Amino acid sequence: MGEIQGYRRNYPGTQPRHLHPAYVSSIKRAPLQPLVRLPHTLSEITGPLFGPEIVDRKAYDLTRQHSGEPLGERIVVSGRVLDENARPVGNTLIEIWQANAAGRYLHSRDQHNAPLDPNFTGCGHTMTDSEGRYRFVTILPGKYPWGNHYNAWRPAHIHFSLFGPAFATRLVTQMYFPGDPLLPFDPIFNCTDDEKARNRLVSFFDWETTIPSQALGYRFDIVLSGRDSTPMETHLHGEKS
């Protein structure tokens, strides 16, 4: 039997607020009433199970999904997935999606006046190994404008989904890059009030995973719950916020 660990409630302000008026679409989206907890049924807590058999082994490398190489700066993004007691979460599905080097998504809703890249789709997935480690090879995503306010630009970011053992456990977040001048102005990044917690969303440059003559390495560890948890767009906060 494993070691019994105490439950530690999150510190206030360490997860994004549902309502953050500077992030304009949160005004309509934020709940006006206290959240109602729905009892989970078997279908939500037992599956679907995504094991190694569903993983496309090449999907971790977003630079090799087409006949040619995508434009932009190659990067390696790697890290560990940990639980609230800093134990590795192994064999769990991680998916990412992102804009191309010019700041354009391959998506019908993205009308940004920037070129698509025929050699870059912008989606990848992988499983963590038994030590909770994951690794992606991709392109540094471009910054892009959005309609939140006058002259609004998103900092460079990669969207992450951590599926977990069932539909009800899926978590979604965004990873940013160190030194991005847009971070202080980004309403989505700044939805999390606590500065220390917010900065857990910023990866750090890593010589250890940098490949000579090939790609710069960035490290991004993800903590799923507890006091050191990574801010998640999908966490239930319990309070009206």
Ligand SMILES: [Fe+2]
């Ligand atoms: Fe995005």
